[in-house]
Amino acid sequence: MFTVKTPEEAFSVIETEFHPFIPAETVPVSACCGRILAEDIISSEYVPGFTRSTVDGYAVKASDTFGCSDSIPALLTLSGEILMGEEAAAALSAGCCFSVPTGGAVPEGADAVVMIEYTEDYGDGTIGVEKPASPGLNIIYKGDDLVPGKTVLPAGRRITASDIGALASLGITGVSVIKRPQIGIISTGDELVPIDQVPAGGQIRDVNTHMLDALCREMGAGTRIYGIVRDDAVLLSGILEKAISECDMVLISGGSSVGARDAAAAVIEKHGSILFHGIAMKPGKPTILGKAGNRPVFGLPGHPVAAFFITKLFVRHAIAALTGEKYTVRTAPAVLTEALSTNHGRSETLGVRLSERDGRLFAEPVHTKSGLISALAGTDGYITIPRDCEGLPAGAEVNVSFYAAC
Amino acid sequence: MFTVKTPEEAFSVIETEFHPFIPAETVPVSACCGRILAEDIISSEYVPGFTRSTVDGYAVKASDTFGCSDSIPALLTLSGEILMGEEAAAALSAGCCFSVPTGGAVPEGADAVVMIEYTEDYGDGTIGVEKPASPGLNIIYKGDDLVPGKTVLPAGRRITASDIGALASLGITGVSVIKRPQIGIISTGDELVPIDQVPAGGQIRDVNTHMLDALCREMGAGTRIYGIVRDDAVLLSGILEKAISECDMVLISGGSSVGARDAAAAVIEKHGSILFHGIAMKPGKPTILGKAGNRPVFGLPGHPVAAFFITKLFVRHAIAALTGEKYTVRTAPAVLTEALSTNHGRSETLGVRLSERDGRLFAEPVHTKSGLISALAGTDGYITIPRDCEGLPAGAEVNVSFYAAC
Numbered sequence: 001m002f003t004v005k006t007p008e009e010a011f012s013v014i015e016t017e018f019h020p021f022i023p024a025e026t027v028p029v030s031a032c033c034g035r036i037l038a039e040d041i042i043s044s045e046y047v048p049g050f051t052r053s054t055v056d057g058y059a060v061k062a063s064d065t066f067g068c069s070d071s072i073p074a075l076l077t078l079s080g081e082i083l084m085g086e087e088a089a090a091a092l093s094a095g096c097c098f099s100v101p102t103g104g105a106v107p108e109g110a111d112a113v114v115m116i117e118y119t120e121d122y123g124d125g126t127i128g129v130e131k132p133a134s135p136g137l138n139i140i141y142k143g144d145d146l147v148p149g150k151t152v153l154p155a156g157r158r159i160t161a162s163d164i165g166a167l168a169s170l171g172i173t174g175v176s177v178i179k180r181p182q183i184g185i186i187s188t189g190d191e192l193v194p195i196d197q198v199p200a201g202g203q204i205r206d207v208n209t210h211m212l213d214a215l216c217r218e219m220g221a222g223t224r225i226y227g228i229v230r231d232d233a234v235l236l237s238g239i240l241e242k243a244i245s246e247c248d249m250v251l252i253s254g255g256s257s258v259g260a261r262d263a264a265a266a267v268i269e270k271h272g273s274i275l276f277h278g279i280a281m282k283p284g285k286p287t288i289l290g291k292a293g294n295r296p297v298f299g300l301p302g303h304p305v306a307a308f309f310i311t312k313l314f315v316r317h318a319i320a321a322l323t324g325e326k327y328t329v330r331t332a333p334a335v336l337t338e339a340l341s342t343n344h345g346r347s348e349t350l351g352v353r354l355s356e357r358d359g360r361l362f363a364e365p366v367h368t369k370s371g372l373i374s375a376l377a378g379t380d381g382y383i384t385i386p387r388d389c390e391g392l393p394a395g396a397e398v399n400v401s402f403y404a405a406c
Numbered sequence: 407m408f409t410v411k412t413p414e415e416a417f418s419v420i421e422t423e424f425h426p427f428i429p430a431e432t433v434p435v436s437a438c439c440g441r442i443l444a445e446d447i448i449s450s451e452y453v454p455g456f457t458r459s460t461v462d463g464y465a466v467k468a469s470d471t472f473g474c475s476d477s478i479p480a481l482l483t484l485s486g487e488i489l490m491g492e493e494a495a496a497a498l499s500a501g502c503c504f505s506v507p508t509g510g511a512v513p514e515g516a517d518a519v520v521m522i523e524y525t526e527d528y529g530d531g532t533i534g535v536e537k538p539a540s541p542g543l544n545i546i547y548k549g550d551d552l553v554p555g556k557t558v559l560p561a562g563r564r565i566t567a568s569d570i571g572a573l574a575s576l577g578i579t580g581v582s583v584i585k586r587p588q589i590g591i592i593s594t595g596d597e598l599v600p601i602d603q604v605p606a607g608g609q610i611r612d613v614n615t616h617m618l619d620a621l622c623r624e625m626g627a628g629t630r631i632y633g634i635v636r637d638d639a640v641l642l643s644g645i646l647e648k649a650i651s652e653c654d655m656v657l658i659s660g661g662s663s664v665g666a667r668d669a670a671a672a673v674i675e676k677h678g679s680i681l682f683h684g685i686a687m688k689p690g691k692p693t694i695l696g697k698a699g700n701r702p703v704f705g706l707p708g709h710p711v712a713a714f715f716i717t718k719l720f721v722r723h724a725i726a727a728l729t730g731e732k733y734t735v736r737t738a739p740a741v742l743t744e745a746l747s748t749n750h751g752r753s754e755t756l757g758v759r760l761s762e763r764d765g766r767l768f769a770e771p772v773h774t775k776s777g778l779i780s781a782l783a784g785t786d787g788y789i790t791i792p793r794d795c796e797g798l799p800a801g802a803e804v805n806v807s808f809y810a811a812c
Contacts, residue, residue, distance in 0.1 A: 029601070029616055030616065030619060030620070033620040033623065033624060034624075047778055047779055048610060048778060049605055049609075049610065050607055050608060082608075083596065083608075084595060084596040084597040084608070084637065084666070085595070085596040085597035085598070085608050085609050086607075086608045087607035087608045101666075102708075103595070103597060103610070103708065104597070104608065105607060105608035140778070144778075145778040145779055145780050146778075146779065146780060152779075152780070152783050152784065153783055153784055154784070157784070158810065160624070160809045160810055161617060161620040161621035161624045161714075161809070162617075162621075162714060162757065162782040162783065162785055162809055163782070163783050163784065164616050164617045164619075164620040164621075165613045165614075165616070165617040165710045165711075165714065165779050165782050165783065166779045166780070166782065166783030166784075167616070168601045168611060168612070168613040168615075168616040168617060169601075169610075169611055169613045169710070169778065169779045171601050171602065171603075171604065171611055172601075173601060173602050189490060189491070189509070190489065190490040190491040191490040191491035191509060191510070192491070195435070195574045195575075195577050195578075195579060196577065196579050197577075198577065199455055201456055201492075201493035201511060202456060202488075202490070202491050202492045202493045202510065202511040203455075203491050204454060204455065204509075204575075205574060205575055205577055206574070207571045207574040207575045208571075209574075210435055210436065210570050210571070210573070210574040211567060211568075211570045211571040211574060213436060213570075214436070214439040214567040214570040215567035215568075215570075217439065218439060218440075218566070218567045231490065260490070260507075302508075302509065304571045304575070305571075308567075308568060308571065328760075328762065330738060330760075330767075330808050331738065332736060332737065332738030332739070333738070333739065351568065354734075354736075356734065361736075372453055372454060372546070372550075372551040372552075372575065373453055373551055373552065373558075373571050373572045373575045374551050374552060374558070374572070376568040376569070376571050376572065377558050377559055377568065377569050377571065377572030378558065378559050378560070378563070378569065378572075379568055402736050402808070403566045403567070403568055404564065404566055
């Protein structure tokens with residue numbers, strides 16, 4: 001019978017049983033956003049590579065400005081103009097200054113830049129400085145930001161746009177990332193027809209292939225679609241064998257009736273071993289996790305909402321196990337807009353619509369009786385009610401996981 | 407001089423000045439995730455399309471089971487087996503039942519399904535029902551989830567994987583979405599060299615082209631890269647004219663020194679009008695927003711961190727204005743790990759690294775002196791300190807916006 005795991009146990013089984021085996025590849029920096037870093041990014045250079053000014057002004061020796069004021073300016077000899085992208089022709093001598101633009105190179109010998117607003121150009125080669133500068137003022141020193149050997153981004157990080165600047169500034173044009181795990185998607189069920197067909201009586205469209213395809217790709221995986229397979233153990237076994245040989249992970253959805261469920265389990269067992277059969281959560285209890293070699297094979301419920309959440313939670317975790325990705329599901333507190341009843345020993349995950357009023361986030365649980373599709377469509381995230389929870393009143397605080405950040 | 411706006415005023419200018427003009431296109435359902443819906447998705451069908459069982463069991467008339475028990479089962483005549491994907495050959499008569507699988511069609515005349523666990527098959531064509539069923543038990547009625555005319559997803563929504571199931575179940579194979587806005591990216595500065603070159607003294611690599619490219623695409627736009635343009639008003643004017651004619655929005659980054667800044671403003675004004683010059687925030691104060699026809703033209707600071715946050719906040723808002731996207735930046739409370747000093751009248755946005763301990767989220771602000779790159783690399787989100795804030799102590803609660811949901 002079922003070897004039912006709690007969700008925590010199921011996560012733990014995934015971590016124990018599956019390990020990174022997907023090789024790295026080098027992609028251009030323009031294509032690396034959202035990919036998983038295969039190795040630490042370590043600075044090989046100083047950033048900035050030269051000492052720079054942060055303002056438009058005059059590079060000076062700070063000591064030459066001590067004690068100056070509006071009424072008694074420090075008078076400095078203008079040694080020249082430093083242009084953007086160029087170095088000073090000579091070092092700065094005492095009693096002198098160079099004009100320097102924002103981002104321009106500060107010459108050797110200067111230790112401060114006085115903003116142009118606090119100076120006066122007398123037009124005769126003399127600059128008056130009307131405010132004393134302390135050493136280091138308005139200067140970014142070479143290596144202030146990065147020095148050779150510093151770890152900038154760790155292996156296992158999913159690269160965001162905010163990381164790309166560091167790669168570009170270090171001159172990294174190709175980035176070593178983990179290849180996208182390839183996930184095979186199989187739908188089973190005699191009642192299924194392709195989505196472009198009008199279902200006859202008793203038939204339904206194959207929702208899961210399309211939803212799981214989008215979800216897996218949203219999670220950074222590649223997908224391979226095997227289409228609809230009848231409830232036939234021989235057929236399913238053949239397709240599964242092919243999928244295991246072509247993919248890094250396989251999802252079989254459907255087979256939710258007892259006979260079909262047993263057939264899916266038997267077919268998974270034929271090609272590997274069953275790690276568990278059943279997760280104590282709602283929806284998604286009849287989930288199977290098997291292992292074929294080093295590859296996860298999920299038997300997902302046919303119900304789209306159940307298949308969605310099992311994929312969002314557990315297939316997500318398996319992707320991270322295969323790629324070495326370090327990830328955290330971010331949550332935010334929200335106010336529940338209506339009461340939720342008890343769970344009878346199973347944790348329950350359900351989609352929510354979010355709204356904001358007076359700076360507070362409100363979560364409206366979407367739980368239709370059937371919950372075929374409307375329990376997902378138009379939702380912004382999900383909440384999980386723990387299995388020991390005796391129900392929640394309207395107004396209770398819940399933690400929402402967002403589907404997208406913006 | 408500068409027409410400086412508060413961030414709120416800048417958002418408001420964007421909403422007032424820019425409006426959707428980007429046309430729709432039809433993409434396959436497999437390619438619509440992350441795109442903006444051009445029109446409401448309205449159900450044209452019943453979902454489910456027939457009345458279904460949610461369990462493996464027997465479809466019955468509930469009234470035939472009233473009063474039955476383990477010791478006195480209700481005895482029903484088995485009229486037949488309903489297979490997955492098929493309809494019952496006949497309606498259910500009183501005193502009879504059909505076996506039905508999970509997801510199978512419930513025959514005309516039945517109003518409940520008794521789970522197989524509560525029945526016994528006597529093998530002679532008689533089924534004993536040991537637990538009374540109430541009408542509606544274990545049944546999803548036709549149209550329970552969706553009925554024709556119901557709005558399933560609103561125009562302006564960014565489609566998530568959780569929405570795809572609804573599209574698939576309605577048989578929608580092509581989805582009308584707003585074309586990706588094309589954003590032209592221009593970097594200016596005599597000090598810039600392409601990232602694959604080793605900068606000579608006084609030069610730096612062109613970080614912004616690559617970072618803004620990734621960020622704009624992460625926000626759902628397409629990009630067109632115009633490369634590095636010298637600080638030359640004639641050259642810049644020519645490139646800007648070309649970019650305006652080829653793109654829906656243009657970003658010019660750089661020109662942070664006074665002379666170059668004025669040149670950028672003049673060139674933008676030559677091709678349209680300046681809406682504001684300066685946002686009272688840190689970093690990013692010297693931001694310019696112009697309008698060329700119905701197209702936004704941003705003059706972004708050259709400093710990568712400033713360019714990043716102005717794009718994340720204001721270019722994001724302009725993308726939404728052009729596409730009609732309805733979006734909300736989600737935030738979550740976190741505990742500040744160290745004190746932040748006062749702002750002197752400007753709101754301040756800075757990147758944070760996130761960690762979780764004991765179920766609480768901690769935000770470590772990343773503020774190096776120079777903040778060229780390390781203020782972004784490896785961060786997980788950002789916080790904004792309001793301009794009227796007199797500094798925050800370590801342990802204060804701040805609201806974090808995440809870069810990515812997982």
